[in-house]
Amino acid sequence: MGEIELKTAPADFRFPTTNQSRHCFTRYIEFHRCVAAKGDEATECEKFAKYYRSLCPGEWVDRWNEQRENGIFPGPL
Amino acid sequence: MSFTGIFHFFTNSPCDAAEPWQLGSQDAATPMMQGIIDLHHDIFFFLILILVFVSRILVRALWHFHSKKNPIPQRIVHGTTIEILRTIFPSIIPMFIAIPSFALLYSMDEVVVDPAMTIKAIGHQWYRSYEYSDYNSSDEQSLTFDSYTIPEDDPELGQSRLLEVDNRVVVPAKTHLRIIVTSADVPHSWAVPSSGVKCDAVPGRLNQISISVQREGVYYGQCSEICGTNHASIVVEAVSRKDYGSRVSNQLIPQTGEA
Numbered sequence: 001m002g003e004i005e006l007k008t009a010p011a012d013f014r015f016p017t018t019n020q021s022r023h024c025f026t027r028y029i030e031f032h033r034c035v036a037a038k039g040d041e042a043t044e045c046e047k048f049a050k051y052y053r054s055l056c057p058g059e060w061v062d063r064w065n066e067q068r069e070n071g072i073f074p075g076p077l
Numbered sequence: 078m079s080f081t082g083i084f085h086f087f088t089n090s091p092c093d094a095a096e097p098w099q100l101g102s103q104d105a106a107t108p109m110m111q112g113i114i115d116l117h118h119d120i121f122f123f124l125i126l127i128l129v130f131v132s133r134i135l136v137r138a139l140w141h142f143h144s145k146k147n148p149i150p151q152r153i154v155h156g157t158t159i160e161i162l163r164t165i166f167p168s169i170i171p172m173f174i175a176i177p178s179f180a181l182l183y184s185m186d187e188v189v190v191d192p193a194m195t196i197k198a199i200g201h202q203w204y205r206s207y208e209y210s211d212y213n214s215s216d217e218q219s220l221t222f223d224s225y226t227i228p229e230d231d232p233e234l235g236q237s238r239l240l241e242v243d244n245r246v247v248v249p250a251k252t253h254l255r256i257i258v259t260s261a262d263v264p265h266s267w268a269v270p271s272s273g274v275k276c277d278a279v280p281g282r283l284n285q286i287s288i289s290v291q292r293e294g295v296y297y298g299q300c301s302e303i304c305g306t307n308h309a310s311i312v313v314e315a316v317s318r319k320d321y322g323s324r325v326s327n328q329l330i331p332q333t334g335e336a
Contacts, residue, residue: 006193006252006318008211018186018276020257020285053210054195055283057259061216 009051020055027052028064029075036077093271094237094297103271106296106315107288110273112181119177123170185273188287192255196246200258200265200278200300203307207246209325220328226310240297245314249321250293258284263305269298269313277302290315 015023031048038045052061067073093103105111142150197208201223209220227241248254258267260278267286268275276286290296290313298311316324 006211006249008192008195008255010191011188016188018284018286020283021281024283050211050213053213053216055257057197057199057257057261057283058208058210058216058221059199059261065216 009054024052024055024060025075027055028061029077032068032077093294094240095270105273106271106290106292106294107273108291109185109288110271112184113273116177116181120174123174127170188255188285190253192253192287194249194252195255195257196248197257197259198246198267198278198311200260200262200267200304202262202305205242205265205267205311206261207244212325220325222328224312226307237297240299240310240312242310242312245295245312247314247316247321247324248290249318250290250315252318253287253289256286256288258286264302265300265304266302267298267311268301269296269311271296272298272313275301293317 009023009027012023014026027048031045031052034042034045034048064073068077093106095103102110102114102117105114141147194209194211197210199206199208204223204225206221206223212220222244224242224244224246226239227236227243229239232238232241256267256274256276258276258278259282260280262280264280265278266276267278272288272290274286274288276284278284293315296313296315298313300308300311
């Protein structure tokens with residue numbers, strides 16, 4: 001693995017501001033909605049996972065995963 | 078300071094860190110900082126113009142209307158020409174300052190191209206953790222590290238006091254970077270003067286800044302929010318894309334190997 005591919009979540013025109021908190025949250029929800037709609041194996045959801053992992057701090061993702069497991073996630077899944 | 082001391086002082090001053098008695102800005106590393114420096118010079122032109130003009134009027138008035146020279150003051154209450162002039166000119170000058178200022182402000186805000194990579198800079202009391210998550214294939218963080226300021230009593234020879242950190246942020250040069258700034262406890266900030274960036278790190282909020290470092294080098298910054306006793310430093314090291322690739326894969330391989 002010599003050359004690393006530089007690729008990340010693109011700029012999203014729904015979130016043009018400095019504050020990107022909702023960008024991260026939306027991408028996280030989009031991924032889980034996509035999985036819910038298309039099943040675990042669907043490859044088209046993988047990009048949303050990459051986006052939210054790029055944008056969200058690891059700590060946030062861990063907390064949301066825990067909340068989903070306990071059924072107390074605050075977002076519309 | 079001895080002669081050798083002076084010599085040492087001049088040869089050892091790091092190029093992209095604050096210097097003792099520094100008055101101007103640090104050398105620009107990003108187009109944004111270049112814009113800031115240029116705007117500063119633009120505004121300074123008007124500043125000096127106004128300063129000279131106002132001082133001249135002031136000194137002239139003191140000289141000509143001194144009570145000994147001119148015991149009976151003139152009672153002029155009207156002067157249409159001068160009133161028009163002193164209304165028009167002060168309203169044009171701010172316009173000349175405002176136009177480049179707004180142009181710079183909005184160009185800094187705007188993300189023109191898609192960033193090539195994202196780095197998350199998370200402030201803690203008192204260190205910073207950085208996450209490079211573009212290469213992750215699961216929610217487990219694979220490339221995360223903490224960056225602590227080197228304490229006052231043990232910098233190595235040539236290191237700057239309270240500026241150096243143990244793990245520098247390595248970024249590729251000439252690449253559009255997105256930096257997501259946030260905090261895990263109290264408000265911190267992420268500021269690197271030579272890149273023209275100063276961004277508050279607020280817990281629960283992700284602030285995005287985009288920079289593109291134009292030359293390879295080591296850039297020093299410090300927390301710019303009163304966050305507590307050990308106000309942490311920031312060191313950004315820009316390397317070429319090729320070197321960046323090998324740095325990242327060196328960090329990734331041992332860790333993914335363990336997992």
